[in-house]
Amino acid sequence: MSGLTGDHMLNRRKWLGLVLAGAASAVGTAITLNLIALFSGYDPLSVIVKGIIPIGAMASGAAAASGLFFGARHFQIPASKGLAFLMIATAACAQLLTYLFGFIFLKMLGGAPADLGFVQYVDALLTHGREYSTLVPQTDLEEVGGDGYVYAVFEFVGLVVGGAWAFFALMGQPSCPACLSYLETLARKRDSFADEASFGDYYSGEFQHPVGSEAFGRHVSARNAVPFGKSALIKMDTKVVRCPTCGTHSVDQVVTTRVGRDWVEAAGLSRTVDIPASQSAIAAYAGNGAVPATSEAF
Ligand SMILES: [Zn+2]
Numbered sequence: 358m359s360g361l362t363g364d365h366m367l368n369r370r371k372w373l374g375l376v377l378a379g380a381a382s383a384v385g386t387a388i389t390l391n392l393i394a395l396f397s398g399y400d401p402l403s404v405i406v407k408g409i410i411p412i413g414a415m416a417s418g419a420a421a422a423s424g425l426f427f428g429a430r431h432f433q434i435p436a437s438k439g440l441a442f443l444m445i446a447t448a449a450c451a452q453l454l455t456y457l458f459g460f461i462f463l464k465m466l467g468g469a470p471a472d473l474g475f476v477q478y479v480d481a482l483l484t485h486g487r488e489y490s491t492l493v494p495q496t497d498l499e500e501v502g503g504d505g506y507v508y509a510v511f512e513f514v515g516l517v518v519g520g521a522w523a524f525f526a527l528m529g530q531p532s533c534p535a536c537l538s539y540l541e542t543l544a545r546k547r548d549s550f551a552d553e554a555s556f557g558d559y560y561s562g563e564f565q566h567p568v569g570s571e572a573f574g575r576h577v578s579a580r581n582a583v584p585f586g587k588s589a590l591i592k593m594d595t596k597v598v599r600c601p602t603c604g605t606h607s608v609d610q611v612v613t614t615r616v617g618r619d620w621v622e623a624a625g626l627s628r629t630v631d632i633p634a635s636q637s638a639i640a641a642y643a644g645n646g647a648v649p650a651t652s653e654a655f
Pocket residue numbers: 533534535536537538600601602603604605
């Protein structure tokens with residue numbers, strides 16, 4: 358078997374895993390929506406805020422596509438046009454799946470006339486509001502009539518937007534510029550400073566020593582916290598990220614400063630420092646400041 362075929366097989370396995378994850382989240386969402394409707398008497402899919410934003414359907418669409426989001430991260434499948442289509446289509450299918458499971462539940466629990474068909478059920482669900490959506494007898498039953506179909510379109514749009522949102526969230530995941538793999542976070546550190554002087558000392562001295570050296574470990578493992586009674590002026594969030602495919606790693610730092618009541622990113626201070634393959638910044642930021650025996654001696 359040639360290498361190409363092996364890659365092809367691996368790709369097929371990855372996509373199969375991805376599709377299974379997407380199917381699981383779509384089915385799980387459809388069942389959950391029905392269970393909520395069943396027990397609360399309230400259909401989460403129909404929640405609309407400000408008269409126009411189908412927030413319930415948007416959240417449901419994102420939930421339905423979430424399996425593809427996590428699956429893509431897990432199987433290292435880049436956010437492509439094909440994946441965008443799959444995520445949006447999965448979110449859109451959640452509507453039909455929700456009706457389907459509502460129908461199955463109704464039949465299982467014996468709450469429907471024996472000759473009720475699926476299309477009839479959906480029509481009744483949409484035009485008679487909650488008559489068929491819950492099995493609890495309704496006293497405040499509202500006939501929505503033909504408007505029910507308009508609401509269904511609203512919900513469909515909301516689901517599609519939710520699926521697209523999940524895709525954009527995936528696109529926003531940091532990835533390796535060389536091989537497009539999603540980066541994994543190996544260590545994380547949060548520092549806060551009461552004034553510019555203490556921040557400057559730490560920040561400008563941070564990469565003065567070779568990464569992985571004892572001096573570097575000492576500097577980086579120092580805990581920068583604002584003393585009790587003082588408030589923070591500057592915060593720095595540090596992540597050590599690594600590409601699981603090519604193994605390159607870097608230190609990503611986001612610096613924010615307090616402006617009035619808000620925290621604003623100081624874009625000029627935020628930085629990404631690439632770490633050479635021969636060095637490792639992971640242990641130092643992980644908090645133990647451990648230094649390999651081969652590092653420089655003092
Ligand atoms: Zn890479």
